[in-house]
Amino acid sequence: MDQGQSQDILHRFLSSKIIGAKDGIMSVVTLGENPKKLDTALLNTITTNASLKLNPTHISDWTILLGALQDPIAQILSEEDYTLTPDLEKYPRTNISIPSNDQESDQGGWATKFVSKATSPKTDLLAGKTVALKDNIAFASVRCTNGTTATSWTPTIDAPVATRILDAGATITGKAACENACMEGDSDTSCTGPVHNVYAYGYSCGGSSSGSGRLVSSGEVNVAVGGDQGGSVRIPASMCGIVGLKPTWGLVPYTGILSLEATIDHAGPMARNVRDCAALLEVMAGPDGIDDRQPCNLPKRSYMADLDASLTDCKPLAGVKIGVLSESLSIPGISEPIVTLFHRAVSTLRDLGAEIQEISIPLHADAAAVWMCSLPLSGAPTALLNASTGRKQLHLNDRAPLPALSQDSFDALGPGAQTLYLRYLYLRHTTPPAFHGKCTNLLRRLNDAYDLALQSVSVLLTPTLPHPPSKLFPDPSSHGPLERLSRNLNLVANTAPFNSTGHPALSVPMGFVPARDDEGVKLPAGLQIVGRKFCEGDVFKVGAAFEGSGDWKTF
Known part of the structure; x- marks a missing residue:
């Protein structure tokens, strides 16, 4: 694909604003009027950390497609969270x-x-x-x-x-x-x-x-x-x-x-x-x-x-x-x-x-042995890292998720929770997907x-x-x-x-x-x-x- 064709595709994306709407399922909703581009160095860091190599001729496309997330991210973070509000007068x-x-x-x-x-x-x-x-x-x-x-x-x-x-x-x-x-x-x-x-x-x-x-x-x-x-x-x-x-x-x-x-x-x-x-x-x-x-x-x-x-x-x-x-x-x-x-x-x-x-x-x-092996891979992220993706529920966002346990956090756990976390790391490292x-x-x-x-x-x-x-x-x-x-x-x-x-x-x-x-x-x-x-x-x-x-x- 030459540069002219690429620019033509981008122009059609921008003029339509909404992409894939007729299918009902989409990964790109809008690119906006003036799409921001993701910094190429950041894109390289992200893909390198994931052990991925992108087609060099597609780099510009990916900076636009990922950069389109920046404004929605900022908008979402600025919104007030939709959570429960206690009635402290009725329930003092x-x-x-x-x-x-x-x-x-x-x-x-x-x-x-x-x-x-x-x-x-x-x-x-x-x-x-x-x-x-x-x-x-x-x-x-x-x-x-x-x-x-x-x-x-x-x-x-x-x-x-x-x-x-x-x-x-x-x-x-x-x-x-x-x-x-x-x-x-x-x-x-x-x-x-x-x-x-x-x-x-x-x-x-x-x-x-x-x-x-x-x-x-x-x-x-x-x-x-x-x-x-x-x-x-x-x-x-x-x-x-x-x-x-x-x-x-x-x-x-x-x-x-x-x-x-x-x-x-x-x-x-x-x-x-x-x-x-x-x-x-x-x-x-x-x-x-x-x-x-x-x-x-x-x-x-x-x-x-x-x-x-x-x-x-x-x-x-x-x-x-x-x-x-x-x-x-x-x-x-x-x-x-x-x-x-x-x-x-x-x-x-x-x-x-x-x-x-x-x-x-x-x-x-x-049965208890199967329960024991089943629990770490899903339970450790939920219980110890506060991860709850893929769930329709009230997310406790003021108790922020963690990428991993710090040494201090691990040391503060009891032996049961420490065992859960180490078994999570062990199973993730050694068992098939x-x-x-x-x-x-x-x-x-x-x-x-x-x-x-x-x-x-x-x-x-x-x-x-x-x-x-x-x-x-x-x-x-x-x-x-x-x-x-x-x-x-x-x-x-x-x-x-x-x-x-x-x-x-x-x-x-x-x-x-x-x-x-x-x-x-x-x-x-x-x-x-x-x-x-x-x-x-x-x-x-x-x-x-x-x-x-x-x-x-x-x-």
């Missing part, structure tokens, strides 16, 4: 303070305290209830640590779940401590300090929603909101002797909550009984019109009314088919006292009228296996965790990452698979078991009830029936 927040000692923090449960109550609630569903928010949930003017000093952030928005809670008449009394970057199963990694188990000081509350578990268990609040990507609601629920639900993926909006990885993000209720758990879910559930995790046609359910109606009989589970997931009892290192408690719980459900059958899903045995896609396909196969099993039973049962809480390290930094993380080997074997598939999973307390290092120390253990997607009523019904059969603390 006062008495914001950071606890200065164990008494003020309830042995580490609180990250930040404040008081917020709507001036004109819409309902009274949570009237009189006090609520704690996990410290990865945005609440304007209140710091959000995410359990780490790697990034500092004070949000300017309120997460929709927080607004819904206030609209239901509750009082939010603070942010509950969470573990470092929400990537830990023990409660001694948060930047706000260790969180101690109510039943044995010096033992773990579980993570990453450690403070939420502690504050509900101790009675500091009636209910709390946790987050769950591998078990982070159900682990502390089990270890703290409370009820915790990971809802169906997409049922509760995750808008304004720090993401670990979109396909496994869940926010869920934590309470001392199933009915309060159902009440909090009822308030939080439903589409917000922003979060792309959510179906747009979710029906509104009255979980409390459904639950009350289902428990009127002396045999409340008559006709209910329950499957015992056999592979869940063969987790390497599973505690025999937990297995014993589990079988006792199954017998109790049978006495309540349930029809019990054993269900084998061989894929369950390897299709590796993450294959993990995703295998997890879909697991999903289909659970769905098939749930065609013959209403719910599946597993122990929530394979072993009791670990002892906290008085000085965690003096222990290496292998020692710290080894305390919880196979911890998420029965929880993480249901994050990947999105099935609802409820943990209810089923009794006490001895600590691994001291038989004289008794700690809670949980029963996990897994249901069909968007059938939270089924897991609540089974959980409440078991709860009503007797005081779990006597088991």
Whole structure:
């Protein structure tokens, strides 16, 4: 093509202004009247860094095509962001303070305290209830640590779940401590300090929603909101002797909550009984019109009314088919006292009228390993670099994305988050491009296996965790990452698979078991009830029936 032809093409581009509009899809929208050219040296730097060589005769074309971005970029950067604006008059927040000692923090449960109550609630569903928010949930003017000093952030928005809670008449009394970057199963990694188990000081509350578990268990609040990507609601629920639900993926909006990885993000209720758990879910559930995790046609359910109606009989589970997931009892290192408690719980459900059958899903045995390999490539950029491209959601632009972790940021992370980042670098360097896609396909196969099993039973049962809480390290930094993380080997074997598939999973307390290092120390253990997607009523019904059969603390 000679220079005259090139100039003719450029003239036609400029005279039309809009290129490719009739096709509906275009990469060049406009070149403008007087297109700016990209500096040739900059173009050379960009292509050299990408190991590309351009046709020398096309260089001028590319400086025009890329230079056309400069004015739109400047215009976009000058625009006011389109985000959420909190109504500080309707939802005031006062008495914001950071606890200065164990008494003020309830042995580490609180990250930040404040008081917020709507001036004109819409309902009274949570009237009189006090609520704690996990410290990865945005609440304007209140710091959000995410359990780490790697990034500092004070949000300017309120997460929709927080607004819904206030609209239901509750009082939010603070942010509950969470573990470092929400990537830990023990409660001694948060930047706000260790969180101690109510039943044995010096033992773990579980993570990453450690403070939420502690504050509900101790009675500091009636209910709390946790987050769950591998078990982070159900682990502390089990270890703290409370009820915790990971809802169906997409049922509760995750808008304004720090993401670990979109396909496994869940926010869920934590309470001392199933009915309060159902009440909090009822308030939080439903589409917000922003979060792309959510179906747009979710029906509104009255979980409390459904639950009350289902428990009127002396045999409340008559006709209910329950499957015992056999592979869940063969987790390497599973505690025999937990297995014993589990079988006792199954017998109790049978006495309540349930029809019990054993269900084998061989894929369950390897599911947590696939989850572990799937998470780094997509989760590390999201959780640690705040990258969220390709998503229709509220982007938290005041918490700016990072190109990579600095040394200081890496050092500020706990061993779980450091492991996630190093595994991300390792997998990106060593595995073929299709590796993450294959993990995703295998997890879909697991999903289909659970769905098939749930065609013959209403719910599946597993122990929530394979072993009791670990002892906290008085000085965690003096222990290496292998020692710290080894305390919880196979911890998420029965929880993480249901994050990947999105099935609802409820943990209810089923009794006490001895600590691994001291038989004289008794700690809670949980029963996990897994249901069909968007059938939270089924897991609540089974959980409440078991709860009503007797005081779990006597088991």
